[in-house]
Amino acid sequence: MGHDIFEITINAIKLIVCFLIIVQAVPVLVWAERRGSAFIQNRLGPNRIGPLGLLQLAADAVKFFFKEEFAPANAVKFLYYAAPIFALIPATVAFAAIPLGAPVQWNEHIFRLQGYEINVGIVFILAVSSLAPYSILMAGWGSGNKYALMGALRASAQVISYELALGLSIVGMIMTYGTFNLSEMIQAQQAPLSYSLLGFTLPLNFLPAWGIFYQPLGAILFFAASFAESNRLPFDLAEGEAELVAGFHVEYGGFKMLLFFIGEYGHMIVASALMVLFYFGGYVIPGIPMETLNQWALEHAPDANFASLLAGLITLVCFLVKVVVFLWIFIQVRWTLPRFRYDQLMDLGWKTMLPWALFNTILTATLIYVAHL
């Protein structure tokens, strides 16, 4: 974790902060979702408590804390109580591996603005998020309720199906940049855009070399699949109110329910962050290379340490702004599109997105082969 006490302390604090970011972003997101949906539907939404209704969620959290603690009579107690806790793990652990800003150089220490640096970051994040169905299945089975079990089976089948398309849509990205490392991927996206094939070069200097310009199909597939992965509309078959009440969490109430909520929003945050990382240049400000930013920070800070910290914070803000844009798209889509039927969902996953992701992989491989001839 580090070489001396200072470094170890900072690294430990970073882990806690990464966890708190996920947990604390959720109330704000829920507020944005409720207010946003209200405006989309020509309503006002929660606006009574606090400025703009911002304290509504704090009030809700207090209410959830003081709700009666109960378990259904048919429940398998161990699984019933374990499931909400397991719902938190995949999103928070995956989020900690995402670089949120440029590394900060403080004397001889280098602190990365992420929980931990992993060389195969993409594989790690995919691996950890692939554990998400367990908490759904545990909740569905542990509740001892038919609707909960059906919702859990639907949700986990959906998550497993779309994991394939999700994984395959990133393969093109990995081949383009030739690395699994998220930081290296951001480095590769800093240069101005230029296509070169068979000796011809098409420079488009006014655009950054973002992944979306190299992998537009992959980006669309990845974004669509991440909707399914986080069980959001139009893929929220897990909680078809008309036929399944609330799906796998129908028997949960109070803070246990809130933990599932945090898990779902955590998945959203991770998906948006990955979208920014893979296809929209990560934490780098578009049009301003890191060297220029570091130079500017050196001129405006008392010494090199603070300059590095300043640059790190600016890139962090830039990253968060990009992530917020995608989070808003998640919310907007939820209140715009209707829900799929279950067979439509499976057809889309297996017969449309998977073949297109495979096609994208093969096309990328062929183009890279031709380009390196």
Added chain:
Amino acid sequence: MTADVFLFWFLAIVTLAGGLTTIMITNPIYSALSLAFTMVGVSALFVTLNAYFLAGVQLIVYAGAVTVLFVMVLMMFDLKHEVTAFTRGKISGMVKSGIVAVLAGILVGSISLTTDIFSKSGAAPEAVIGGDTTKELGKVLFSKYIFGFEALGILLLMVAIGAVALARSKGGTHAKQ
């Protein structure tokens, strides 16, 4: 005791406990869940060996896909009768233990006959510390072991086609009219 040694023993014990729970517990759901737990433990052990890519793939394929399907299928059964049918009998228990012992013996024997990892004389191969083993793994997989790799792929394809053919011919929702 250094951190690495502690980590190894901790993970080894936890993984083995998960594996033992898988075969000794009577509730199939818990059994499948502890199988998933064992997979996570094995993956963590890969991490301590610096095999990050293998660890990730282990999680994605085994814990994230295969065992999830086990759990899903198990949840659709009414398991109450099979619990008793499965755990009765001392003689059958002894037969089972004997079969497991024979299998373990065959495994250890075949490993020791084909490789020399059990002889202490050979020094351990040079470990790649902190490096990126993914590239080397891919190169070896697609050059030296290409035949086995492709053969496994064809085998899996055959299994998938066979499963679909069986499911379609023997009734069920997708049966041929």
